[in-house]
Amino acid sequence: MSHKLHIGKLCIIGVGLIGGSVARALRECNCVDSIVGAGRQLENLKRAEDLGVIDAYSLDLAKAVEDADIVLVAVPLGAMQRVFEQIKPHLSSHTIVTDVGSAKQSVMAAAENVFGELPATFVPGHPIAGTEKSGVEASVAELFRHRRVILTPHAKTDKMALAKVRQLWQACGAQVMEMEAVHHDAVLAATSHLPHMLAYALVDTLARMDDSQEIFDYAAGGFRDFTRIASSDPVMWHDICLANREQLVKVMRAFSDDLHRLCDAMEQGDGEFLKTTFTRAKNARDKFCG
Ligand code: NAP
Numbered sequence: 001m002s003h004k005l006h007i008g009k010l011c012i013i014g015v016g017l018i019g020g021s022v023a024r025a026l027r028e029c030n031c032v033d034s035i036v037g038a039g040r041q042l043e044n045l046k047r048a049e050d051l052g053v054i055d056a057y058s059l060d061l062a063k064a065v066e067d068a069d070i071v072l073v074a075v076p077l078g079a080m081q082r083v084f085e086q087i088k089p090h091l092s093s094h095t096i097v098t099d100v101g102s103a104k105q106s107v108m109a110a111a112e113n114v115f116g117e118l119p120a121t122f123v124p125g126h127p128i129a130g131t132e133k134s135g136v137e138a139s140v141a142e143l144f145r146h147r148r149v150i151l152t153p154h155a156k157t158d159k160m161a162l163a164k165v166r167q168l169w170q171a172c173g174a175q176v177m178e179m180e181a182v183h184h185d186a187v188l189a190a191t192s193h194l195p196h197m198l199a200y201a202l203v204d205t206l207a208r209m210d211d212s213q214e215i216f217d218y219a220a221g222g223f224r225d226f227t228r229i230a231s232s233d234p235v236m237w238h239d240i241c242l243a244n245r246e247q248l249v250k251v252m253r254a255f256s257d258d259l260h261r262l263c264d265a266m267e268q269g270d271g272e273f274l275k276t277t278f279t280r281a282k283n284a285r286d287k288f289c290g
Contacts, residue, residue, distance in 0.1 A: 005031040005167040011068040013038045013061060013083055015048040017130065018100045019074030020139025023053045025172035028141045038064035039075075048136045062090040070168065073099040077239035081110035088114055091121075096161045098123045098168075102188065102236075104152040104181035106243035120158040123165040124181065125151045126188070127174065132231040145173035152181040189247035196237055197252060199230040 010026065012019040015037035026032045037045050037054035038061050045057035058064040065071050065087045073083055080101060091097065097119070101107040104124050112118055129147035131138060149169040153162050166176045179187075206215050241248060265273035 005029075005164075005171045007032045007069050007168070009033065009068045010035045011038060011065050011071045012036070012054065013064065013071065013073045013087070014075035014079075015039055015045060015054055015057075015136050016074060017134050017136075017138045018127065018143075019072060020048060020051075020053045020136040021141065021143035022072060022074070022100075022168075022172060023048075024139055024141035025144060026168070027052075029171050031171050036064050036068070044136060051136060053136055053139060061086040065090050065095065067092060068095050070164065071095055071097045072168075073097065073101075076233075076236050077101050077103060077106055077243045078235075079239075080107050081113060084111055084114040094121075096121050096123060096164055098125050098165045100125060100127055101243075102126060102192070102240045103244040104150075104184045108152070108154065108181055118154045118156060120156050121161045123151060123153060123157055123161050125149060125165060125169070126184065127169070128192075129174070132229050134233045134236070142173065144169065147174050149174040149176045150184055151176060151178050152184050153178060154181075185244050186247045189244055189251045193240060193244055193248045194251050194255060196229050196232060197241070197248070198255075199227050200237070203227050203230040 007026070010023075010032045012023055012035060015023065016039075019037070023035050023037070026035070034056065035054045037048050037057040038059070039045055039057075040059070042059060045054070045059070048054045049057055061083065071087065071091070073080060075083055080099065087097075097111075099107050101124070104126060108118060108124055111122055111124075115122070127144050127147065127149045129144050129149075131143075149172075151162065151165060151169075169176045206212055209215060262274075262277060264270075265277075
């Protein structure tokens, strides 16, 4: 963990699971003088203040970002551009802006649309950590501990800004790496976005069956493990799917082809194919978990 980080004023736009967890983590290491939260709903911000996650709040984004050293944007992907538009006229020249969006090309495109070009002080980021829960109540200081955070700096990203955002995440206990945004979106489509699509699709298919009640009554641990992420916020996932649809559709089609092959093998009673597939998958997962 870095002990050198000092942030005077941190503004968090979107004090939910991710924004709230960053605030809690940075509070624990005493590296921020004040954290100001911003969002749309007063009750949510009040709740965040009551929980001690933020020091102050404002519904007015202009006021919230005033003189901030860092602005962390932690709203759903579909709201990023509107937030950039609202804060643009009020950012000081020294203010670093970073985000936590789950797809990176769309956030960078939104920033480019608003600022004309990607600002040097804009450092796009994505913590590879989360849960199926939403809102500040679900936030925890240890969410990012020993987890990865991917930063996708662009050609003009200021080195000092990049170093500061890196330090911020290290102070949260995360391991920080850098990647091209295009590569990030392709990798995350496979490792995160596809599994969410499978969980949503499976639960939805079962829920629409005539005997769905009985199916859910008898579902056990395996079903719970596999489908946990189908409890994730639909708005957030709607935004992620649309933002990363090109990569996601590609990997969903590849998966769909494999599923058809598995189906064909069963129809043909091809036990060898099944054993080979399951063994290869078990080995890959054991290696991942080991
Ligand atoms: P969340 O718990 O629902 O929090 C989102 C926050 O944004 C809420 O505080 C909400 O408060 C605020 N908000 C929503 N729309 C807004 C708008 N138009 N303008 C201003 N504030 C708005 O969601 P989250 O899980 O923290 O996700 C936030 C971001 O993190 C998303 O971009 C997501 O892709 C990314 N992310 C999520 C995970 C995960 O596992 N959950 C992991 C990595 C990255 P109000 O409703 O009061 O406005």
